[in-house]
Amino acid sequence: MDLFQLQTFMAVVQEGSFSRAAQKLHRSQPAISQTIRKLEAELGEPLLDRSSRDGTLTDAGQVVYDYAQKMVNLRTEAQGALTELRQLYRGKLSIAANEFTCLYLLPVLDEFRRLYPTIKITVLRSLASRIPDELLNHHAELGVISFRPNSPELQSICVYSDQLTFIVHRKHPLSGQARVKIQQLGAEMFIAHNVQSPYRLKVIDAFRRSKTPLNMNVELPTIESIKKFVAMGNGVALLPRISVQEELGPKLVSVSVPELQFERKLRIVYRKRSKLSHAAKAFLKVAQSFAQVREDYTYAVER
Numbered sequence: 001m002d003l004f005q006l007q008t009f010m011a012v013v014q015e016g017s018f019s020r021a022a023q024k025l026h027r028s029q030p031a032i033s034q035t036i037r038k039l040e041a042e043l044g045e046p047l048l049d050r051s052s053r054d055g056t057l058t059d060a061g062q063v064v065y066d067y068a069q070k071m072v073n074l075r076t077e078a079q080g081a082l083t084e085l086r087q088l089y090r091g092k093l094s095i096a097a098n099e100f101t102c103l104y105l106l107p108v109l110d111e112f113r114r115l116y117p118t119i120k121i122t123v124l125r126s127l128a129s130r131i132p133d134e135l136l137n138h139h140a141e142l143g144v145i146s147f148r149p150n151s152p153e154l155q156s157i158c159v160y161s162d163q164l165t166f167i168v169h170r171k172h173p174l175s176g177q178a179r180v181k182i183q184q185l186g187a188e189m190f191i192a193h194n195v196q197s198p199y200r201l202k203v204i205d206a207f208r209r210s211k212t213p214l215n216m217n218v219e220l221p222t223i224e225s226i227k228k229f230v231a232m233g234n235g236v237a238l239l240p241r242i243s244v245q246e247e248l249g250p251k252l253v254s255v256s257v258p259e260l261q262f263e264r265k266l267r268i269v270y271r272k273r274s275k276l277s278h279a280a281k282a283f284l285k286v287a288q289s290f291a292q293v294r295e296d297y298t299y300a301v302e303r
Contacts, residue, residue: 005039006068091279092120096131096140103242104160104266112286119279143269158300160266165241166257169233175253182259186212189235191226194219
């Protein structure tokens with residue numbers, strides 16, 4: 001039993017005759033009769049009272065007709081839902097990010113929501129090191145990370161160029177200087193993030209090579225807490241530029257340290273072999289449009 005057979009059966013019932021059903025469906029009357037006989041044989045029940053001239057239903061025919069209407073209606077609803085997905089009137093998008101990379105997402109999500117307000121978006125907070133595996137395990141469709149993934153099953157697109165920024169309190173002795181050397185930071189207390197990252201290792205290595213002590217006596221769990229602690233006059237910090245650019249001014253000051261100018265490229269990552277949803281494709285287009293009008297935003301597919 002398939003939908004074609006059910007639609008033929010419904011046409012016979014609605015038209016009240018095999019000949020009118022054949023005209024409606026643009027088929028021959030013998031073909032219509034054969035389809036109904038095959039359907040009855042598969043179900044093991046007569047569906048039409050052949051003694052009647054108007055296609056009267058048997059009890060079994062009434063049951064099948066009621067279900068046939070439901071199935072055809074469900075197919076119509078499914079086709080409509082798929083059309084809405086293609087036209088981005090419905091759908092969902094899941095993105096894995098950490099506290100830092102989520103900052104890149106906010107303006108892009110703002111534009112995406114303006115264009116497609118009915119798409120449901122979920123940003124899943126995760127450690128950056130775990131995001132590639134979460135994508136491969138289908139826990140999210142897109143991910144945003146600050147390193148190039150090792151897995152050949154993942155495609156990455158460079159979408160933002162950031163740098164580490166050395167920040168101090170407004171009243172700190174170094175706040176009035178445009179540039180300092182790394183050797184001047186040996187006595188400073190650095191407020192560090194307690195999550196390991198490749199850039200933390202780069203900073204440690206830079207201090208080691210310059211033979212300068214690196215004092216990280218305080219470690220905090222979030223970028224926000226580090227900013228607030230430094231703004232209270234406690235130590236100094238190295239944070240992503242994107243995370244501090246709005247706070248620079250009354251309490252925080254950025255000072256250039258040439259030896260600590262490490263570029264951080266943010267990447268959108270997704271599974272190569274999975275077909276992206278319409279919502280994910282639209283999100284990538286929005287990210288690409290940002291690269292055309294915003295200086296720090298890029299859109300470079302990595303091979």
